[in-house]
Amino acid sequence: MKQRLEYLKETPSQTAGPYVHIGLAPGDAGFQIYNQELGRDIAGPNAKGERIRVEGLVIDGTGSPIKDVLLEVWQANAHGVHAHPEHPGDVEEDFRGWGRVITDFETGEWGFDTIKPGATPGRNGATQAPHINLWIVARGINLGLNTRLYFDDEESANAADPVINTIEWQRRRQTLIATRSVRDGIPVYRFDIRIQGEDETVFFDI
Amino acid sequence: MKKPAEFYQRDRRWHPPAYARDYKTSVARSPQYAAISLENTLSEITGPVFGHGDIDPIDNDLLSNFAEAGQSPIGERIIVHGRVLDENARPVPNTLVEIWQANASGRYRHKKDTYLGALDPNFGGCGRTLTDENGYYFFRTVKPGAYPWRNWVNDWRPAHIHFSIFGTGFAQRLITQLYFEGDPLIAKCPIVNTIPDPAAIEQLIAVLDMNATIPLDTIAYKFDIVLRGRRSTLFENRLEGN
Numbered sequence: 001m002k003q004r005l006e007y008l009k010e011t012p013s014q015t016a017g018p019y020v021h022i023g024l025a026p027g028d029a030g031f032q033i034y035n036q037e038l039g040r041d042i043a044g045p046n047a048k049g050e051r052i053r054v055e056g057l058v059i060d061g062t063g064s065p066i067k068d069v070l071l072e073v074w075q076a077n078a079h080g081v082h083a084h085p086e087h088p089g090d091v092e093e094d095f096r097g098w099g100r101v102i103t104d105f106e107t108g109e110w111g112f113d114t115i116k117p118g119a120t121p122g123r124n125g126a127t128q129a130p131h132i133n134l135w136i137v138a139r140g141i142n143l144g145l146n147t148r149l150y151f152d153d154e155e156s157a158n159a160a161d162p163v164i165n166t167i168e169w170q171r172r173r174q175t176l177i178a179t180r181s182v183r184d185g186i187p188v189y190r191f192d193i194r195i196q197g198e199d200e201t202v203f204f205d206i
Numbered sequence: 207m208k209k210p211a212e213f214y215q216r217d218r219r220w221h222p223p224a225y226a227r228d229y230k231t232s233v234a235r236s237p238q239y240a241a242i243s244l245e246n247t248l249s250e251i252t253g254p255v256f257g258h259g260d261i262d263p264i265d266n267d268l269l270s271n272f273a274e275a276g277q278s279p280i281g282e283r284i285i286v287h288g289r290v291l292d293e294n295a296r297p298v299p300n301t302l303v304e305i306w307q308a309n310a311s312g313r314y315r316h317k318k319d320t321y322l323g324a325l326d327p328n329f330g331g332c333g334r335t336l337t338d339e340n341g342y343y344f345f346r347t348v349k350p351g352a353y354p355w356r357n358w359v360n361d362w363r364p365a366h367i368h369f370s371i372f373g374t375g376f377a378q379r380l381i382t383q384l385y386f387e388g389d390p391l392i393a394k395c396p397i398v399n400t401i402p403d404p405a406a407i408e409q410l411i412a413v414l415d416m417n418a419t420i421p422l423d424t425i426a427y428k429f430d431i432v433l434r435g436r437r438s439t440l441f442e443n444r445l446e447g448n
Binding site: 005006007008009010012013014015016017018019020021022023024029030031033034035037038045060061062066072074077082083084085086087096097098107109110121122123128131133135137138139140141142143144145146148150163166167172194196197200201202204205206 | 314410430
């Protein structure tokens, strides 16, 4: 006999199912129950930095938009600080850097308003290019998918980003780069997520 | 300030694979390339922090949070309670737990659910709470009904409650489902059976807890949740600096 390790096992994941909205965004399921739904305002009114919009589709292996996805967003503020006690530095009052959005039931389009994050500290003294962490759950997704959104107007920062450079294939790196345009004076970044098939988005095992 | 520490690697063989043939919806929604392994950075070790200002005390009581005054939803009154722990068996305090479920007739309050089971005017079907300093949480609700779904023609979901849990870092984010001890539909369910290891499935089966019932009032089930653990800071993880 030998000694035993006493670690517990992580609770296994199950799909969020088609009715994830009831729990995480009940207004979108069609009823009002909470005084406030969480995650509707990512940056808050006091955040410094450039106000941006991010939009896209989530596309399945048949090339069709998925219309029952919930996405969660996690990002730093414009100075590259996350609203968390273990990240040194301060964030603006009411800046949470977290939010959630759903894909439209008819079109599959999703979108959120936020501020463009700053560069953040990486491992071993490196710097990470500005990015937004995304977590994707839906019916048919058995374990939430993690990816990152980078910005196409950060070319030199992206080229030096240690995470992007982990990806062996240049072509696949492009799946993480959102493309900027301007609509009604507001910068809009387009970020389509391809779950499967040609130009499948890079997902991370974090 | 606590020194940032990495989470243990997720055991992907314990979780369901992305592609599970018998759960048909997963077929076109499963990435085919391998995920890129990423050592944690601050972006994954941190995550949203919630407080009591974000929720209301009634939010964890599904027996009353949508009911007309003086009325109750129809169904078996249950308490679901337990602790949120990490893989080191340490409690995860002050973390947000959100749940959603069908009512006692297996019908969801959702504009896309058309099942002929009746809606209950006194049941919304969602709740949320923060764990206390010991990682403990509880909800009051009704036991959800089984319902049919179109996978194979005659598939029925076992009674279940969906759980969403945050932890302290975005890398711990988890959604899962609670099942009830003794339900014969568990073994037949293609979604349950996306999980390869029977011992992992058992981790999702809540157990009748007679010591936590309220006699003559509400029966109880215990459901503990385990999130990813973190490395000790005994040895430097070299996250930052040299």
